[in-house]
Amino acid sequence: MASFTEIMPQEMTDNVFKLIGEDWALVTAGTEECFNTMTVSWGGAGILWNKPVAFTFIRPQRYTFGFTERGDCFSMSFFDEEHRAALRYCGSKSGRDVDKVKETGLTPAFSAEGIPYFEEARLVLLCKKLYAQDLAEACIRDDMVKQFYQDDYHKMYVSKILRVLKKA
Numbered sequence: 001m002a003s004f005t006e007i008m009p010q011e012m013t014d015n016v017f018k019l020i021g022e023d024w025a026l027v028t029a030g031t032e033e034c035f036n037t038m039t040v041s042w043g044g045a046g047i048l049w050n051k052p053v054a055f056t057f058i059r060p061q062r063y064t065f066g067f068t069e070r071g072d073c074f075s076m077s078f079f080d081e082e083h084r085a086a087l088r089y090c091g092s093k094s095g096r097d098v099d100k101v102k103e104t105g106l107t108p109a110f111s112a113e114g115i116p117y118f119e120e121a122r123l124v125l126l127c128k129k130l131y132a133q134d135l136a137e138a139c140i141r142d143d144m145v146k147q148f149y150q151d152d153y154h155k156m157y158v159s160k161i162l163r164v165l166k167k168a
Ligand SMILES: Cc1cc2nc3c(=O)[nH]c(=O)nc-3n(C[C@H](O)[C@H](O)[C@H](O)COP(=O)(O)O)c2cc1C
Pocket: 024, 036, 037, 038, 039, 040, 041, 042, 043, 057, 058, 059, 061, 062, 063, 064, 065, 087, 088, 090, 091, 092, 093, 094, 095, 096
């Protein structure tokens, strides 16, 4: 399997709208002993407090949520199209009920900081939480509330992008 090289966030050439919205990502959090992963397609990347950051939105009922809450760090792994089925699986099953690593055949890897990600990814963002807040009904336009929420507002994480791992 090709190995990763490390690049600066500013050296990323992917279109973030396509990367997150169309390619999707696996958000993976936890430790080598115990971690979980789930698919996300909402989020972003940019600059806040003069730092390169990722924006991630996770609903509290996700099993992954407990892991993003407990730890300081998580990863966002991006894949080629050949792994679409694995992302569909991780976005439709819960780690409470299934072993996603076993069922998808993806290979977990761990960064020097101990952050879990996947060997098969083509691009990985290693993220450290800087800010986390539940989205508040009072701050969201009514039509968005009606369309997207009953009682389970996403939690927004703004995370510093510690390092970017990329395959050639
Ligand atoms: C394409 C796609 C995108 C998704 N994006 C998000 C997202 O941005 N935030 C979120 O909370 N759930 C999102 N989900 C839903 C979770 O991935 C899904 O509920 C998953 O089964 C949760 O797994 P877990 O319980 O093991 O954490 C998405 C699902 C799919 C298929």
